[in-house]
Amino acid sequence: MKNVYDVLKENNLVYILSEEYSKKEYSYSAFESTVIVVNLYYPDRLKAYFAYLDQIPCEINVYIISSNPLAEKEIKNYVSNKNNFHYIRKENRGRDVSALLVTARDIILKYKYICFVHDKKPNFDHLSEDISFWNRNLWDNSLKSEQYIHNVLEIFEKHDDIGLLVPPKPIGRYMSEWYSNAWYENFEIVQQLCKEFDLKCDLDPRKPVITLGTVFWGRTQIFWKILARKWRYEDFADEPMPIDGTISHGLERILAYAAQDAGFNTGIVMCDSYAGTLYGKVQDMMQRTYQCLQENFQIGQMDQLVNYKRQKEQIVEAFKRNQSVYLYGAGHYGSRFLKIMHLWGYQPKGFLVSDGYRKMDFIEEYPVWELGELQDSNVVIAITASYEKHYEMESNLKEYGITNYFFAC
Secondary structure, eight states: OOOOHHHHTTOOOOOEEEESOOOOHHHHHHHHGEEEEOOOOOOHHHHHHHHHHHOOOTTTTEEEEEOHHHHHHHHHHHHHTTTTTEEEESSSSSHHHHHHIIIHHHHHOOSEEEEEOOOOOOGGGGGGHHHHHHHHHHHHHHOOHHHHHHHHHHHHHTTTTTTEEEEOOSSOOOOOOOOSSOOOTTTHHHHHHHHHHHHOOEEEEESSSOOOOOOOEEEGGHHHHHHTTTOGGSSSSSOOOOOOSHHEEEEHHHHHHHHHHTOOOEEEEEEEHHHHHHHHHHHHHHHHHHHHHHHHHOOOOHHHHHHHHHHHHHHHHHHHHEEEEEEOOOSHHHHHHHHHHHHOOOOOOOEEOOTTOOOOOOEEEEEEEEGGGGGOOEEEEEEESOGGHHHHHHHHHHHHHHHHEEEEO
């Protein structure tokens, strides 16, 4: 059994769906089997969320849940004009997760498909921009338009192996979940829950989490084992809820594993406008990241980043063994690796060039020798040249019986 992250990556289970066009070939028949559950708490943002809820086809039942009396009047007024909308009050404990597993439990079990979405608000001012973009992520990629909802349901109707579709993980100046494994203090909690629910899945703390934020489209079948436990509000942390390490944080991370146990895969879903914004944001962040890496660590491309740790280990090991380190290649790549060695606190013995190619006697303060002039036998050679020259330089080293070398670019 493969890890859910590997399955997602290897099969490219990323769906970018139109928000303006849909064939509606399969989705109409799925409406009566679909429920949308929404947890709302913050009164100041209700109108923005109502705009999303207005996109839901009238054939789909919608349940709005809230524990905030200040929001209740406006929510009740909103649902009063919609025959397919219902309001439920919940206890102010457990936030969105208790809304899903306690308040909506009996509702969920009546349907084949479920969409669950909730609001968010930053705890700190410096997170406002990141949380705002995450909120857009959650809502745009759940209920962007009626056409988009049709397209999401068609994924399930046409692909029997897909059990769960979730928005991309959050990304921002302070939010690193998009490119980290995002387990934090929650792996053991998920491990315990998997054991309690007897989930057959590949659980690995080295593999990134797929589901964060408890917002998704999915088959209700994947929740059967989780809902077999009669959840209570008291099962969840009281307010103010800790920012990490609670059963709620474990449950938001367990969903893809529950889907795997039920025989389904988990995919990432996005509407096309959000995907375009995300592309621009990620590209900008990558450019700024690599600019910083280039300026501070001489890393300008992914291959250099991937090999950075291995190359440092080889240099450290060479100096532990009192071996002389030479840089074979006196051009751009040689100068780059010299700077890297300086960053690590090491200095090479000098530079090497192929026989007949010496153009200068020194680079900075380091001497330059032709390969045939090398007298030292206790050496480690770092090949510092472009990939096109690797084979030729490797052959040159072997001609002189030198086998202790590595590629440093």
